[in-house]
Amino acid sequence: MRKLLLVITGFYCLLNICFAQDSVPKLxxxxxxxxxxxSIESDLKLENIPHLEDYYIRLNKGMNVLNWKSLDGKGFLLHASVEYDKDSFQTGESMAYYFLDNTRKRKYLPNNLEVKYVGKFPVVKDTLNDNYMLSDWKGNIAFNSYSLRTDGAQSSWYPILYDIKKDLPYDNITYDINVSCIDCKVLYVNGSAPLNSNKGQFESKNPVPINLYCGDFKYKEIDSIYFLNPDLNKNQLDSLGRDIDKYKKYYQQTFAIPYKDAFTLIHTTPLSKRNAWSFASFPSVVNIGFGKYGLQLYLDxxxxxxxxxxxxxYYFGNYRKFNDVLGDMMLEGFTEYTGMQLMRNLISPNIYNKILTQKINILKDFQAVPFGKIKVSSDFQNRELYVYYYAPVIFTAIEKIIGTDNMNSWLKNILNNKEKTTNYAFLSGTLKNVIGEQKFAEIESQLLTSDISKSNAIELISK
Structure with a gap:
């Protein structure tokens, strides 16, 4: 996800071999x-649940649960416990449920599970008066006057199974669900084509995060791209479609990994006055913003x-999953670095240089802990600065030392490596595989473990 804070303008397929889920649940x-x-009223079954000894099931805090039911055997209702303190993956939107067996000492997880719940959320009708939120964000279950917007894992509007031992959320799942909305004209479930109706059956045999976008809006299909609620004219959409196709081909050539699935680009407006951002939830990308921060942003x-x-x-977050304490840095840092390379090679070297200079300037007073010394996520100090600014600056400095070809080989190694724990040993090991022990030792001492890694990186880039 890449944010634009207007106060300060500054995540699938069965063939995914990298960090794949052991088995794929079905909703x-x-x-x-x-x-x-x-409101959202749900009667859902989670089927084909993998056997996990230690787990949580995340569900949005705004969902009032009628009951949980095991569908094993003849079926029976379950008493749910809630973990309030230890679910470190939470971003605040969800509660972490689990069930105990008859001994009350071990967790019990059925093979198939049913949950019924109702959620009711504020509806922001406009942002002109006081009927709006102070801030909006990716994990918000967002109702405005014409639509509902959710993501998948962060909002947890549907039950998300989480493997504690492996630090693995099962947010990418298959589904076969019936959706109805009395006041909608279009329904969209991620991984399916949009439907001009207020009810429909949606199915995906490929695991995806199940984000929703439903409401009273129009959509267009241009060259296998669905544009939902577009705020652009036909010529602008044609231009944006050509750009997206060009960018996808560039990434395919860079990583030698095909860009699969039909693509959907969603535009909607925030529930707040001063937020705008985008997030990826493949096969869709969602743009949230008013006016110049809508889809026209992508044409500038x-x-x-x-x-x-x-x-x-699509590559960092979809094809390759990340976890452990450095997972967030790799997810966003490598994505930002990769996007910057596209800017340099396809758009404008001058604009690329301006972006890089801006990142360096913003880092001026930031005291960054090097990758090799990060122990807990709070060591980032400022997540925004660390993952979107510091990390791509460090990667740019590494590229300066090893060259573009070796850098791309490292990224391919990261994407195709089957190691499931993406910690510092993974980060350093994949780089070492490409450049060798001696060169790696040089880079590690300057950029990966040094307390003055930021200064070293800036000096290297400036040469």
Missing amino acids: TGNIKISIKEG SANRLTIAHELAH
Whole structure:
């Protein structure tokens, strides 16, 4: 995800071999939505659940659960416990549920599970008066006057299984669900084609994050790209479609990994006055913003890093998953670096240089802990600065030392490596595989473990 804070303008397929889920759960059942009421009523079954000894099931805090039911055997209702303190993956939107067996000492997880719940959320009708939120964000279950927007894992509007031992969320799942919305004209479930209706059956045999976009809006299909609620004219959409196709081909050539699945680009407006951002949830990318921060942002050469970044998440975040304490840095840092290379090679070297200079200037007073000394996520100090600014600057400095070809070989190694834990040993080991022990030792001492890594990186880049 790449944010544009207007106060300060500054995540699938069965063939995914990298960090693949051991088995893929399937979501079935019924969902009823009302835009006017800001409500979601669900009767859902989670099937083909893998056997996990230690787990949580995340569900949005706004969902009032009627009951949980094991569908094993004759079926029976379950008593759910909640973990309030130890679910470190939470971003605040969800509660972490689990079930105990008859001994009350071990966790119990059925092979198939049913949950019924109702959620009701604020509806922001406009941002002109006081009927709006102070801030909006990716994990928000967002109702405005004409639509519902959710992501998958962060909002946890559907039950998300999480493997504690492997630090692995099962947010990419298959589904066969019925969606109805009394006041909608278009329904979209990630991984399926949009439907001009207020009810429909949606199915995906490929695991995806199940984000929703439903409401009273129009959509267009141009050259196998769906544009939902576009705020551009036909000529602008044609131009944007050509750009997206060009960027996808560039990434395919760089990583030698095909860009699969039909692509959907969604535009909507935030529930706040001063937020705008984009996030990737393949096969869709969602743009949230008013006016110049809508889709036209992607047509401005100076701001095309935004769409370049989100399209790069197909590889970093979709094809390759990341976890452990450095996972967030790798997810966003490599994506931002990759988007910057596209800017340099396809858009404008001058704009690329301006972006790099801006990042260096913003890091002026930031005291960064090097990758090799990060122990907990709080060591980032400022996540925004660390993953979107410091990390791509470090990667740019590494590229300066080893060259573009070796850098691309490192990125390919990261994408195709089957190691499931993406910690510092993974980061350093994949680089060492490309450049050898001696060269790696030089880079590690300057850029990966040094307390003055930021200064060293800036000096290297400036030469």
